[in-house]
Amino acid sequence: MGTVDKALSLLDHFSRAQPEIGLSDMARRSGLNKATTFRLLAALQAQGFVEQIGSGREYRLGPAVLRLAALREAAVPLRDMAATALQSLSDATGETAHLSLLQGDRLSMLSYVYSHRHGTRVMMEDAQILAFHATSSGLAVLAFCPPDMIDRVLQAPLEKRTEDTLTDPAAIRAALDNVHRSGIAESVGGFEKDVHSHAMPLFDAQTRVIGAMAVAAPVARMTPDLKALIRRELRHHATDLTRALGGFCPDNFPVNRDLKD
Amino acid sequence: MGTVDKALSLLDHFSRAQPEIGLSDMARRSGLNKATTFRLLAALQAQGFVEQIGSGREYRLGPAVLRLAALREAAVPLRDMAATALQSLSDATGETAHLSLLQGDRLSMLSYVYSHRHGTRVMMEDAQILAFHATSSGLAVLAFCPPDMIDRVLQAPLEKRTEDTLTDPAAIRAALDNVHRSGIAESVGGFEKDVHSHAMPLFDAQTRVIGAMAVAAPVARMTPDLKALIRRELRHHATDLTRALGGFCPDNFPVNRDLKD
DNA sequence: CCATTCGGTTCATTATGTGAACCAATGGTT
DNA sequence: AACCATTGGTTCACATAATGAACCGAATGG
Incomplete structure (x- = not known):
């Protein structure tokens, strides 16, 4: 599986029941190494796909997805x-x-x-x-x-x-x-x-x-x-x-x- | 810049004015190699972040962003x-x-x-x-x-x-x-x-x-x-x-x- | 009918991502 | 207060996975 696939598949672990997920937790769920998970999350965060709640806290979906969804909706x-x-x-x-x-x-x-x-x-x-x-x-x-x-x-x-x-x-x-x-x-x-x-x-x-x-x-x-x-x-x-x-x-x-x- | 960043930054080239972008066009805009662009788009496509209009046609934002946006809305x-x-x-x-x-x-x-x-x-x-x-x-x-x-x-x-x-x-x-x-x-x-x-x-x-x-x-x-x-x-x-x-x-x-x- | 485009593919090269081990900090238990 | 098990985050030797020039066949179009 490619790096991009892994990064994007991390996003799938967010759900209504689990809107916020910590680093270790995310690594466990995805089966990826913690360091890998961290770098992937960092990349996602840099682009606004996830964000961190407070200081050194859990991750959740970021504002970038709203922007994209609005564009998608405008297009289709x-x-x-x-x-x-x-x-x-x-x-x-x-x-x-x-x-x-x-x-x-x-x-x-x-x-x-x-x-x-x-x-x-x-x-x-x-x-x-x-x-x-x-x-x-x-x-x-x-x-x-x-x-x-x-x-x-x-x-x-x-x-x-x-x-x-x-x-x-x-x-x-x-x-x-x-x-x-x-x-x-x-x-x-x-x-x-x-x-x-x-x-x-x-x-x-x-x-x-x-x-x-x-x-x-x-x-x-x-x-x-x-x-x-x-x-x-x-x-x-x-x-x-x-x-x-x-x-x-x-x-x-x-x-x-x-x-x- | 990491692979994930590149992939995600491709999404930024979609806009209201340009909701659909072809492979070569995308490569040009992003400054990436065409082969690279292709693989990145393929990865994005596999996860539903982009989709192709017809057969061998242009790319546009996919339905996955809608799902994520809905979750973001619920979470935040x-x-x-x-x-x-x-x-x-x-x-x-x-x-x-x-x-x-x-x-x-x-x-x-x-x-x-x-x-x-x-x-x-x-x-x-x-x-x-x-x-x-x-x-x-x-x-x-x-x-x-x-x-x-x-x-x-x-x-x-x-x-x-x-x-x-x-x-x-x-x-x-x-x-x-x-x-x-x-x-x-x-x-x-x-x-x-x-x-x-x-x-x-x-x-x-x-x-x-x-x-x-x-x-x-x-x-x-x-x-x-x-x-x-x-x-x-x-x-x-x-x-x-x-x-x-x-x-x-x-x-x-x-x-x-x-x-x- | 030649010349450009296009989307997509190949493969040798190497840059990039990987993960075990390691921090420092936090918090609960005894 | 010593302890242990967590947490988020970092390091670095290593090998996997990304790269891009060249190439393909199919549409275009002049």
């Missing part, structure tokens, strides 16, 4: 488009709609919109990393990834989030086949115990998968009617968004195959 | 940053530093920090609403507001807080012109009789004004030296905070116009 108004698409999807289904983006080998949540139709709803966490095997979004994306990436993902340890999480590679591959056939991935309680979610992949101009759009509903509220509604709306909104982003569904994608599978 | 609330910036500004000047935020058509104080250097100091009131025409913060913000908002503010009744408060719309517009030229607004006794304050606007990622940072000193203590110090420090701290918040000064902002730092 994806967030705006996603927001309106999610709003519409959430309105149509009465459930939580969210959108995640594939970044390298990771899938991270970009944004979400709640519906206010019901007193209960599935809550989302900002900028969360989604496991491929445990979420509908993950399955939707993985199904259309290159085979070598699927292999890579499935040979890594697969965390058993709940008792219903799929962790057997063979079972997951079977699920991916299903996704390929219907274009929609489904996960019942794989991530959170009482969440039933559907997801559909999004594609770029080269018909590569770039992320997924999903609807998450409480298991208790799921009925055949709601399920049909969600699948219909999801199909509609996801293909619309793919098109709006200038992307195309791949040839083998069951775009208008049917509406009730 | 605006209030904290304001507090440290104000503390530093107050320490540097020996006077009261405060920060106000534009909320709709009102300017409200977010926080303030006193200096303990002198026995007398300008006192602030929590969450106070600041009149645009009577305070340096108000003038600083108003100067960079859209014209229709300026009109709205100036046609409303303008309270004469002290005998020195500007209430003539024409005089205020003249003051705004001054602010535009120097980037700093000044008010002597306009709000409280013996308060001399300087303020500088803060901007968001869309270069819209979001508030102002200010230093307030007793009129009796103001000397040419102190004034120069305040202007210098204010300029420094305000632009820093704007950057730290991921914002940009608008093009017409006199960022480094004068003042030897």
Whole structure:
């Protein structure tokens, strides 16, 4: 692995739960030598990607990322488009709609919109990393990834989030086949115990998968009617968004195959 | 310069005017070898910091920065940053530093920090609403507001807080012109009789004004030296905070116009 | 149809990053 | 107060990993 990769991958250890990380801690998490970690952090700090709280204290993400994000948003108004698409999807289904983006080998949540139709709803966490095997979004994306990436993902340890999480590679591959056939991935309680979610992949101009759009509903509220509604709306909104982003569904994608599978 | 620094500094070449940059172009701008540039961009791309538009096309900022920005936002609330910036500004000047935020058509104080250097100091009131025409913060913000908002503010009744408060719309517009030229607004006794304050606007990622940072000193203590110090420090701290918040000064902002730092 | 671009690749050279060991400082335990 | 286990940070001999001139094939375009 190159030096730059190591430096950038340090940034991945920051999360909502761990917004600040000390030097030794960071070295431990990343598996790098402490001296190496220090120099990498120093380089990141020099460019404003991380900063230190006080004097000789922990590191956290720096202001440079805000600047870059603003520029990215100015160049690619994806967030705006996603927001309106999610709003519409959430309105149509009465459930939580969210959108995640594939970044390298990771899938991270970009944004979400709640519906206010019901007193209960599935809550989302900002900028969360989604496991491929445990979420509908993950399955939707993985199904259309290159085979070598699927292999890579499935040979890594697969965390058993709940008792219903799929962790057997063979079972997951079977699920991916299903996704390929219907274009929609489904996960019942794989991530959170009482969440039933559907997801559909999004594609770029080269018909590569770039992320997924999903609807998450409480298991208790799921009925055949709601399920049909969600699948219909999801199909509609996801293909619309793919098109709006200038992307195309791949040839083998069951775009208008049917509406009730 | 280390490899990581070089890689990260590539990202600095993206801007609003140049959101997409080709490989050769990037090599030229950065002064690095084309092969080096390629490998650095590849590393950045692998982590999602840049992405390529089509097939073999230009590079632009990638989605990873969005994720990091979201985490930064969650980890570092605006209030904290304001507090440290104000503390530093107050320490540097020996006077009261405060920060106000534009909320709709009102300017409200977010926080303030006193200096303990002198026995007398300008006192602030929590969450106070600041009149645009009577305070340096108000003038600083108003100067960079859209014209229709300026009109709205100036046609409303303008309270004469002290005998020195500007209430003539024409005089205020003249003051705004001054602010535009120097980037700093000044008010002597306009709000409280013996308060001399300087303020500088803060901007968001869309270069819209979001508030102002200010230093307030007793009129009796103001000397040419102190004034120069305040202007210098204010300029420094305000632009820093704007950057730290991921914002940009608008093009017409006199960022480094004068003042030897 | 030649001349430039472009993005991307190769490979010998060496500069650059690496990590075990080592500080000095801090803080909790006894 | 002596102790031990931490912390963030530094050093330096060593070898890995970055470098850049030259090269490629594919688009451009005059």
